[in-house]
Amino acid sequence: MNEAVKVDDVTQVYVTEQRATLAIQQMSFAIHRGEFVSLIGPSGCGKTTVLSIIAGLIAPTVGTVQVAGETVRGPSTRVGYMLQQDYLFPWRTIADNAAIGLEISGTLSKEKKEEVLHLLDEMGLLRFKDYYPAQLSGGMRQRVALVRTLATDPEILLLDEPFSALDYQTKLQLEDLVVETLRAKRKTALLVTHDISEAIAMSDRVIVLEPNPGRIRKQFEVPTAIRDPLPFVAREQPGFNALFRDIWQEFGGDTDAES
Ligand SMILES: Nc1ncnc2c1ncn2[C@@H]1O[C@H](COP(=O)(O)OP(=O)(O)OP(=O)(O)O)[C@@H](O)[C@H]1O
Numbered sequence: 001m002n003e004a005v006k007v008d009d010v011t012q013v014y015v016t017e018q019r020a021t022l023a024i025q026q027m028s029f030a031i032h033r034g035e036f037v038s039l040i041g042p043s044g045c046g047k048t049t050v051l052s053i054i055a056g057l058i059a060p061t062v063g064t065v066q067v068a069g070e071t072v073r074g075p076s077t078r079v080g081y082m083l084q085q086d087y088l089f090p091w092r093t094i095a096d097n098a099a100i101g102l103e104i105s106g107t108l109s110k111e112k113k114e115e116v117l118h119l120l121d122e123m124g125l126l127r128f129k130d131y132y133p134a135q136l137s138g139g140m141r142q143r144v145a146l147v148r149t150l151a152t153d154p155e156i157l158l159l160d161e162p163f164s165a166l167d168y169q170t171k172l173q174l175e176d177l178v179v180e181t182l183r184a185k186r187k188t189a190l191l192v193t194h195d196i197s198e199a200i201a202m203s204d205r206v207i208v209l210e211p212n213p214g215r216i217r218k219q220f221e222v223p224t225a226i227r228d229p230l231p232f233v234a235r236e237q238p239g240f241n242a243l244f245r246d247i248w249q250e251f252g253g254d255t256d257a258e259s
Helices: 047-054 094-098 100-104 110-122 138-151 168-184 196-202 240-250
Strands: 003-015 020-032 036-040 062-067 079-082 156-160 188-192 205-209 216-221
Touching: 003 047, 003 188, 020 047, 020 062, 020 188, 020 216, 036 047, 036 196, 047 062, 047 156, 047 188, 079 138, 094 100, 094 110, 094 138, 100 138, 110 138, 138 168, 168 196, 188 196, 196 205, 196 240, 205 240, 216 240
Parallel strands: 036 188, 036 205, 079 156, 156 188
Antiparallel strands: 003 020, 003 062, 205 216
C-alpha cells in the first residue's frame, strides 16, 4: 500500500442558521508515502477544510478519506498538524511544550522524553529546553511546534501556512529545515500555502484549487532537478521560473509579471 492519504470524492457543505456553504465539491486525490504535496488556491477555496477532514476534525458531508489504508473517523496520532500560530502554552517550558502530544496520548515514557530532547537538539533548541515560549523568537517557537508535531511520530504531517507569520529570512531557513527533517524521517506531508514559490520549492507536487467551491483545477509535478536540492537552492534551479509562471497563469495572473 503506497498511498499515505486518499481523499475520495469528498464534498463538504457547512450549514449555519443563515446559509449553507459548499466549501469543497467532489474532490479526489492521493498522496504517496514520503511524498510532499502542496495545496494552493485563492482564499476561501477550502484548503483548511481539506486538512481538517484529513485530520479527522470534521467528517465530510459526502465521500471518504483514508490515512495509511484506514478510513478516518476522528483525530489520531497518525496525523500531525502544524499551524500558522504555534499555540505553545506560555506557562510550560519548551521541553514540556514539545512533549505535550505524548502526554495527552498517555505515551510519555522516559525513552520518549529522550527522543523529544534529541529532536530539540536537531532543531538547535536543546539549550533552550528550560526556557518559556515568551523568551523565544517566532522562528524558534515554530521550530518547537515542529518538534511537538514530530514527537508523536505521525505518518503524515499537515502544515497549514506554518511560515506565513514569520519574517522572510526566518521563513526561508525554516522551509529548508522542515524539508530536510521530513525527508530524513521519510514523512508524508501536505502543505497549505498562498505562496507559489514556497509550494514549488518544498514540494514533489503542487495541487492548484479552484475558488468557490474548492475543486482541483490542475496538478503540477515538480521536476526532480528542482526538487532535489533544499528549497532555498531549488529557487535557483533552471525551470523554477517557468513552473512559477505556469502555476501563476492558473490563478489568472499576468504572465508578463516578474516572478
Ligand atoms: N465552520 C464553518 N462554518 C461555516 N462556513 C465555513 C466554516 N469553515 C469554513 N467555512 C467556509 O468554507 C469555505 C472554505 O473555507 P476554508 O477555510 O476551508 O478555505 P481556505 O482556502 O483555507 O481559506 P484561507 O486561504 O482564507 O485560509 C469558505 O467559504 C468559508 O467561509
